[in-house]
Amino acid sequence: MKRLYFFIIGAFSLVGLWAIYYRLTEGLKMTALTSNVSWGLWVVFYIFFIGLSAGSFLLSTMVYVFNMKQYEKIGKVALLSAFFSLVAGLMFIFIDLGHPERFWHALVYRQPTSILSWEIHFYLIYMLIIVAELWFLLREDISRLVIKAKGFKKFVFKLVSIGYSIPDNSEKLERDRKQTHKWMKILGIIGIPTAIGVHAGTGSLFGVIVAKHMWNSGLTPILFLVSALVSGAALMLLLYALLVPKEKQDNTMLKSLGGLLILFIAVDLLIVAAKYLVGLYNYVPDERQVLLNMMFGERWYIFWVGQIMLGAIIPILLLSIKKGSSTLKALAGLSTILGIFCVRWNLVVPAYLESPMPGLETAFVHDRLLFEYTPNLFEWITSLGLISIVILLFSLALNSLPIMETKEGKEDNGETADGVQAI
Amino acid sequence: MGSNKEPNQGRKEFIKKGLLAGGGLLVASELIKWKPMIEAVKATQHTEVLPLVETVSTEDVVIRMQKELHEALKKPVEEIHWIMVIDQKKCVACDACTVGCSAENGLPPGVVYRPVIKEEIGTYPNVSRRFTPRPCMHCENPPCTQVCPIGATYKRPDGIVSIDYDKCLGCRYCLSACPYGARSFDWGEYHTENTPEVMPYELEPTFEYGDEKVRKGNKSPIGNARKCHFCIHRLQNGMLPTCVTTCIGRATYFGDLNNPNGLVASLIGSPRVKRLKEKLGTKPSVYYLT
Ligand code: SF4
Numbered sequence A: 001m002k003r004l005y006f007f008i009i010g011a012f013s014l015v016g017l018w019a020i021y022y023r024l025t026e027g028l029k030m031t032a033l034t035s036n037v038s039w040g041l042w043v044v045f046y047i048f049f050i051g052l053s054a055g056s057f058l059l060s061t062m063v064y065v066f067n068m069k070q071y072e073k074i075g076k077v078a079l080l081s082a083f084f085s086l087v088a089g090l091m092f093i094f095i096d097l098g099h100p101e102r103f104w105h106a107l108v109y110r111q112p113t114s115i116l117s118w119e120i121h122f123y124l125i126y127m128l129i130i131v132a133e134l135w136f137l138l139r140e141d142i143s144r145l146v147i148k149a150k151g152f153k154k155f156v157f158k159l160v161s162i163g164y165s166i167p168d169n170s171e172k173l174e175r176d177r178k179q180t181h182k183w184m185k186i187l188g189i190i191g192i193p194t195a196i197g198v199h200a201g202t203g204s205l206f207g208v209i210v211a212k213h214m215w216n217s218g219l220t221p222i223l224f225l226v227s228a229l230v231s232g233a234a235l236m237l238l239l240y241a242l243l244v245p246k247e248k249q250d251n252t253m254l255k256s257l258g259g260l261l262i263l264f265i266a267v268d269l270l271i272v273a274a275k276y277l278v279g280l281y282n283y284v285p286d287e288r289q290v291l292l293n294m295m296f297g298e299r300w301y302i303f304w305v306g307q308i309m310l311g312a313i314i315p316i317l318l319l320s321i322k323k324g325s326s327t328l329k330a331l332a333g334l335s336t337i338l339g340i341f342c343v344r345w346n347l348v349v350p351a352y353l354e355s356p357m358p359g360l361e362t363a364f365v366h367d368r369l370l371f372e373y374t375p376n377l378f379e380w381i382t383s384l385g386l387i388s389i390v391i392l393l394f395s396l397a398l399n400s401l402p403i404m405e406t407k408e409g410k411e412d413n414g415e416t417a418d419g420v421q422a423i
Numbered sequence B: 001m002g003s004n005k006e007p008n009q010g011r012k013e014f015i016k017k018g019l020l021a022g023g024g025l026l027v028a029s030e031l032i033k034w035k036p037m038i039e040a041v042k043a044t045q046h047t048e049v050l051p052l053v054e055t056v057s058t059e060d061v062v063i064r065m066q067k068e069l070h071e072a073l074k075k076p077v078e079e080i081h082w083i084m085v086i087d088q089k090k091c092v093a094c095d096a097c098t099v100g101c102s103a104e105n106g107l108p109p110g111v112v113y114r115p116v117i118k119e120e121i122g123t124y125p126n127v128s129r130r131f132t133p134r135p136c137m138h139c140e141n142p143p144c145t146q147v148c149p150i151g152a153t154y155k156r157p158d159g160i161v162s163i164d165y166d167k168c169l170g171c172r173y174c175l176s177a178c179p180y181g182a183r184s185f186d187w188g189e190y191h192t193e194n195t196p197e198v199m200p201y202e203l204e205p206t207f208e209y210g211d212e213k214v215r216k217g218n219k220s221p222i223g224n225a226r227k228c229h230f231c232i233h234r235l236q237n238g239m240l241p242t243c244v245t246t247c248i249g250r251a252t253y254f255g256d257l258n259n260p261n262g263l264v265a266s267l268i269g270s271p272r273v274k275r276l277k278e279k280l281g282t283k284p285s286v287y288y289l290t
């Protein structure tokens, strides 16, 4: 089963590698983007994954900063998925550049008035914080693995442990664990504003654009942030229900995660309602027309089926079934994540579909100047490929590191279990 | 029969003579009446033509703009503010500026710097059309340069918003930020692709921003944001932007706003003047006379 899984996901990853290669050699003409719909599917995935990352990270801080013991079991996996989601988001923005080989320009040249410039720095700091947290959390386990493993695996583990080896007496171990505990808190406290900056900042990228009336609102960053929390909680629910064997699952954990998810969804709906209703109220066409097209235009289903059904109603219904099995909870998580993808789509694409000046759409007609956009096959394949690569890496990490601590570790080493409790 | 005619002829003769004599008398009396008046007019008439007032130029506006351009170029660059004035009543929507610009800058498919928006106003039988050429507005507060993460697009001291092709990442953030849709992305396509091959003239160098560049492979300007730059490369060499010189309606004017006696400065002192989307506070450097 596991083999088959890795085989399939590995095959998809190869497709992903090919797609990246093809994209880098052929340029952006492979996409269906136009100059007027200048951001498309890849940017949708970019903000989706950045949101997933920020959401997961903020959930992990409930454990390490706010000491909410009930969520302890998802702490590590939350951090790990925050890391890999961030990697995915950055990969998407990388292949979306016209000149990817110049990505380093973003670090060398700065522009204090540009949100994007700030964001790039936020992403880096955020990445460092996650990596440091993961290292503190896992160093003890990894150094145990170094001792046990052989050959190439040993080398990899050694590399990941960055020279940390488990102390030989329990006193020192205790001291190290205390140190870990302290650092997790410090890093988490720095991490919270950073993660908020990461995703609310990503929202501000859109919020400050005066040319796009639908984006240009103070609610946009908030909407980004809250939907990030929704997707983060949904992912945790999905992963917990999927990865932890049924007999070891903690029902109260599933319940409280479900409750959290419903809470986030409710807040999200509130903000969406506020933003859209205000936008629709007046007959000023700027924002109203975009919203009308989005809700009742050709692609009405992205809003009604995706955003509302998949993203809100179905998960709330599934989660409110009393004694619902963990499969149902996993489904609720999955449905929410798909719904949030639709939310991301609607945050980006519809704003482009209205011409900024009446008559511009017919002034000079060309495929690349249309106010229309449907992602082509290549964009979809590339996206699936990239996501597969990240899922593969994530699965490999899950497979070889004691992330879901209910797995092996507990039995063969008593100290690990203690360690987990100490943290 | 003959005797019958005679009295008739006699009568005709009489009437003829009478009429002649009467007409002659009438003319003579009129002449006598008018004579002093004609004399009086003759007495007051000047024979020499007054010289034209000096400030009114008889030159073609293009020649005048050209002269003023040369004058402006003598100033330090930060004392210049290039602006364009477009007279919508003169524009005939021939698209010559769009085409001229594309030829000058070697624009690939899907990239356009100066489309002409054609709108129909009113309903039959009360209709007219309005034409709005839309170059980059070279805003004084450009939202596009503000968002660029690396400052690859920036405002020059003479007011021109330019792009550094070798720096630009091609993130297309600026495309989203321009309220006028003035920016295009270079997707790396060719007009003559698959016909069956790209014609050599598409691989000729262009000279935007004064740099010689050949569009090939993934090299800039392929993969960059592109837009109107008031033909900086022509200005540097003392020439007017291409759209100004190709405009058959003489509807496009160009010059230095900081020259109070210049053509453009005088044109925008008019109740007909407007700028696009003024309420956004972008302060375009392109003015329209409606
Ligand atoms: S018109 Fe658009 S591209 Fe030109 S300066 Fe203004 S915002 Fe920038």
Ligand code: SF4
Binding pocket: B147, B148, B149, B150, B151, B152, B153, B163, B167, B168, B169, B170, B171, B172, B173, B174, B175, B224, B225
């Ligand atoms: S496309 Fe180029 S000029 Fe435009 S914002 Fe991105 S880096 Fe700057």
